[in-house]
Structure formats: C-alpha cells, structure tokens
Amino acid sequence: MTEFKRPDGRKINELRKITAKVGVVPNADGSALFGFGDTIAIAAVYGPKKMHPQHSQNPEKGTLRCTYNMLSFSVTERIRPGPSRRSQEISKITEWALQPIVMIDDFPGNVVDVHINVIQANASTRCAGINAAAMALAHAGIPMKSMVTSVSIGKLDKQLVTDLIKEEEDWEEGEGPTDIPITLTDDGKITHIQLDGNIPMKQLMETFELAKEAGKQIHEAQVKALKEAIEKK
Amino acid sequence: MIETPKMTGERIKEYLQEGKRFDGRKLDEFRKITIETGVSKNAEGSARVNLGKTEVLVGVKLDVAEPYSDSQEEGNLMVTAEFLTMSSPRLDLGPQPFGSLELARVIDRGIRESHFIDLKKLCIKKGEKVWNVMIDIYSINDDGNLLDAAGIGAIAALKTARIPRYNEETGKPIFGEWTDEKIPLSKETPISLTVHKIGNSLIIDPTKEEEDISETRVTVCSSNGIVYSLQKGESKELSVEEFQKILDLVEKTEKKIYKEIESNIK
Numbered sequence: 001m002t003e004f005k006r007p008d009g010r011k012i013n014e015l016r017k018i019t020a021k022v023g024v025v026p027n028a029d030g031s032a033l034f035g036f037g038d039t040i041a042i043a044a045v046y047g048p049k050k051m052h053p054q055h056s057q058n059p060e061k062g063t064l065r066c067t068y069n070m071l072s073f074s075v076t077e078r079i080r081p082g083p084s085r086r087s088q089e090i091s092k093i094t095e096w097a098l099q100p101i102v103m104i105d106d107f108p109g110n111v112v113d114v115h116i117n118v119i120q121a122n123a124s125t126r127c128a129g130i131n132a133a134a135m136a137l138a139h140a141g142i143p144m145k146s147m148v149t150s151v152s153i154g155k156l157d158k159q160l161v162t163d164l165i166k167e168e169e170d171w172e173e174g175e176g177p178t179d180i181p182i183t184l185t186d187d188g189k190i191t192h193i194q195l196d197g198n199i200p201m202k203q204l205m206e207t208f209e210l211a212k213e214a215g216k217q218i219h220e221a222q223v224k225a226l227k228e229a230i231e232k233k
Numbered sequence: 234m235i236e237t238p239k240m241t242g243e244r245i246k247e248y249l250q251e252g253k254r255f256d257g258r259k260l261d262e263f264r265k266i267t268i269e270t271g272v273s274k275n276a277e278g279s280a281r282v283n284l285g286k287t288e289v290l291v292g293v294k295l296d297v298a299e300p301y302s303d304s305q306e307e308g309n310l311m312v313t314a315e316f317l318t319m320s321s322p323r324l325d326l327g328p329q330p331f332g333s334l335e336l337a338r339v340i341d342r343g344i345r346e347s348h349f350i351d352l353k354k355l356c357i358k359k360g361e362k363v364w365n366v367m368i369d370i371y372s373i374n375d376d377g378n379l380l381d382a383a384g385i386g387a388i389a390a391l392k393t394a395r396i397p398r399y400n401e402e403t404g405k406p407i408f409g410e411w412t413d414e415k416i417p418l419s420k421e422t423p424i425s426l427t428v429h430k431i432g433n434s435l436i437i438d439p440t441k442e443e444e445d446i447s448e449t450r451v452t453v454c455s456s457n458g459i460v461y462s463l464q465k466g467e468s469k470e471l472s473v474e475e476f477q478k479i480l481d482l483v484e485k486t487e488k489k490i491y492k493e494i495e496s497n498i499k
Contacts, residue, residue: 077302085334085337085338086338088331088334089334089335089338092331092335093464095468096465096466096467096468097468099468100468100469100470180463185470188472188473189470189471189472190465190470190471190472190473190476191468191470192465193451193463193464193465193476194462194463194464194465195460195461195462195463195464196342196346196461196462197346197461197462198346198347198459198460198461199459199460200458200459201455201458201459201460201480201484202458204460204480205473205476205477205480208473208476
C-alpha cells in the first residue's frame with residue numbers, strides 16, 4: 001500500500017500547498033483567499049446588514065446567505081457565466097456547512113452575505129470555497145463558535161487519499177474514483193459531507209481520520225493568515 | 234401558513250425521546266409503501282409511489298440525442314424534479330423551491346454513481362447518436378420524505394421501462410411504439426434512503442411535521458453496504474459516532490426497501 005503512486009507524487013495523506021490570505025477584497029467587511037495548489041477560491045463577506053426585502057427578515061435570528069460561483073475561465077472548457085444547478089446546490093451546501101459555527105442568532109432581522117468565487121479550478125473547489133469563507137467570516141469579525149476546515153478525501157481504486165486533483169477525480173483503474181468532500185469543526189464534528197463513487201461503509205468511516213489530520217494543517221494556515229492581518233494593522 | 238406549530242414540534246421531540254412517534258411507528262419504521270408501475274401508458278416506464286399520504290409520480294422517457302463531449306460512447310442521463318403546486322398548501326406558483334433542485338441532483342447522483350443504468354449499452358452510434366434517459370419526478374402530495382419516495386419511484390420506473398423503436402433512416406425514435414427491450418440495468422439495485430436527526434433521535438421516513446423539525450439529514454444511496462452517493466442536508470452538525478449510526482440504519486433499512494420494490498414490480 002505504501003507504494004501507491006499519485007500523479008503529482010504526493011504522499012497519500014499529503015495536502016497540496018496551501019495558500020491562505022485575508023483582506024483580498026478591500027470593499028468587503030471581511031475577505032479571504034484560500035488555495036489548494038492550483039485550486040484557488042476567494043470569499044468576501046458583507047454584513048451583518050438589514051435584510052431586504054423586509055418580509056424576508058427573521059425577527060428571531062439572522063440569516064447566513066452564501067453564493068458559490070465559478071468564473072467562466074476558471075476551468076479548461078469555459079463555463080457559461082451565471083448560476084447553474086450545480087452552483088446553486090454548492091451555495092446551499094456551503095451555507096449548511098458554515099451555519100453551525102456562525103453565531104447568527106445574535107443578529108435578528110439581519111443578513112450576512114458570503115460571496116465565494118473560484119478563480120482557478122483543479123478539483124476540490126467547494127472545499128477551498130468553504131475554507132476561504134470561514135476565514136472571511138472571521139476576518140469580518142462575525143462571532144463564531146469554531147472555525148471549519150474542508151477537504152476532499154478520495155478513494156482511488158481501493159486507496160484512500162487526501163485532497164484530490166482533477167486527474168485523480170477521473171481515476172480509471174480498478175474501482176475508479178470516489179470523491180468525499182468533508183467539512184469539520186475544530187472538535188471534529190461533521191457540518192458537511194458529500195460522496196460520489198463507491199466505497200464500503202467501513203472504509204467510509206476511515207475517511208474522517210484523514211479529514212481531521214488535514215484539518216489541522218488547514219486550520220493552522222487559516223489562523224496564521226488571520227493573525228498576520230491583525231499584526232499588520 | 235400551515236407550518237408545524239412550535240408546540241407540536243416540542244411534543245414530537247418529547248415523544249421521540251421515548252422512542253415513540255405520533256403515528257405509532259418505531260423510529261426505524263417506514264410508513265406503508267405502495268408502488269404501482271405503468272401509471273402512464275405513453276411513458277417508457279413510470280411509477281406511482283405512496284409512503285403513507287406522500288405520493289410521487291416518476292416517469293422515464295427516452296429520446297435520441299448527441300452524446301456529451303466527455304462521454305462519446307455513452308447514453309445521457311437527466312433527472313429533473315418538480316414540486317407541483319397541488320402537492321402542498323405551502324407552494325405557490327413561481328420559481329421552484331431549492332428542495333426540488335436538490336432532490337433531482339441527489340437522485341441523479343445515486344443512479345449515476347452506482348452505474349445502475351448501463352449507459353454504454355445506450356450508445357447507438359459513437360460520437361453521434363445515443364439514447365437520452367430522462368427521469369422526471371413530480372410530487373403529487375407532500376406529507377414528508379419526497380426524497381426517498383422519488384428514489385424508490387425512479388428505480389421502479391427504470392425497471393419497467395421499455396426502449397422505443399428507432400428509425401434508422403431518420404435517426405429518431407418512433408414515439409408511441411416500443412421494442413421488447415428493457416433499459417439495460419445492473420444486477421444490484423441502489424436504494425436511496427434518508428436518515429433525519431431530531432434532538433438525539435435518528436429516524437427514517439419522516440412525516441411533514443417531523444421533517445419540519447428535522448435538524449439535519451443524510452441521504453445515502455447504497456446497496457449491500459457499498460455507498461455510491463451521499464449528501465448531508467441542513468445545518469446541524471453530526472458527530473462521527475452519529476454518522477456511524479446513520480450508516481447502520483441505512484444498511485438495515487436498505488434490504489427491506491429492496492424487497493418491497495421487488496415484490497411490487499411485476
């Protein structure tokens with residue numbers, strides 16, 4: 001098993017190089033960039049601000065609203081600009097992934113908008129987007145119970161690996177590819193999980209250990225970038 | 234409007250803590266499932282599924298189309314869902330709720346990733362003509378768990394679907410005339426099941442009232458312990474232990490539902 005070769009030479013549990021930066025959109029209340037190697041997402045947070053139209057306001061608690069979008073030129077074959085069924089679903093998934101950590105109850109009648117854009121894609125874009133969004137929320141000073149870290153765990157043939165690239169998503173040998181994006185809180189709770197492919201239930205349970213291990217490194221990068229931004233001020 | 238009142242929600246939670254539900258079911262018990270196939274003569278395959286008062290209709294239509302650029306030798310699969318305004322007092326005319334888009338995508342991925350349909354056998358001429366398999370799901374009455382009803386309906390409709398006659402000269406199907414050929418399907422039947430978390434309880438097949446207070450749900454498409462697709466919906470976090478329990482519940486229930494489908498399809 002140790003001989004398993006990944007196309008880019010990484011170890012089975014090795015993340016691509018992480019890029020993490022905050023303050024990339026000066027107009028926003030908070031913003032961040034997060035990258036796994038060639039996959040780069042930026043996120044900007046606006047709010048809390050009064051929800052409009054008024055009938056959408058929730059008098060009991062605030063609303064977290066996320067939009068995920070891929071720029072038309074972020075992939076090899078141009079994507080038609082504008083929302084797609086896929087992007088609408090990922091927007092909602094992102095919202096669900098972040099809601100448990102954002103103390104949105106503190107802002108009744110208000111909305112916090114999180115805009116995520118993928119500027120360059122090589123798989124795991126939703127995970128990069130969630131990581132950027134969590135940083136941008138913290139950067140905006142929105143009260144949070146925890147950070148979240150998101151990573152895609154893959155199964156290539158029978159081998160579990162961390163942080164899939166496009167070439168691995170299209171794995172053709174043996175049992176083919178399985179892609180499992182997972183988002184965890186600091187204490188290891190699952191706020192998001194999806195899966196496409198084929199995997200025995202027992203092996204699926206093993207993916208959380210890999211996601212936790214990767215989460216530590218992602219968390220470290222997120223916190224480092226946030227700290228640096230504060231020190232600069 | 235017609236949302237479940239808070240008081241009712243609280244009472245449902247209290248009941249669940251004692252392992253009870255309003256309608257007398259156990260936490261891991263489905264409502265009565267009825268599956269009827271052939272509900273539209275003009276469809277290639279169709280099914281009506283009732284889970285208690287919940288009802289969905291699923292139809293399969295085939296057409297001839299060009300293959301996608303990344304699958305030149307494969308038929309195409311498309312799943313759509315529409316929550317009909319007739320199916321709930323909460324729905325208004327206008328754009329569909331997010332739930333219908335999510336439902337279609339979750340059902341699509343379960344069928345696609347499990348390779349339930351052998352799309353390679355649906356190629357007519359490489360790079361030029363393939364069969365388009367379109368699965369359309371409609372809610373008729375929403376009393377909770379449209380997701381699982383749709384999954385069962387899609388399987389039943391596919392299992393009974395016939396391929397239309399194909400006109401070699403025009404390169405088009407002859408609508409309304411069928412061959413004896415069935416859609417090529419795998420031996421394994423992938424079953425899509427959703428487990429909901431309410432308080433500390435895990436339940437399956439929620440009624441609308443139960444669905445309203447559900448804090449999170451996980452839909453798993455699997456067969457014999459192999460998971461093909463999975464999606465967590467709604468925002469409450471889950472521990473890894475809870476996730477294990479969800480998989481256990483899915484594995485146990487999947488076999489029952491499979492038998493139910495098989496015994497209902499002629």
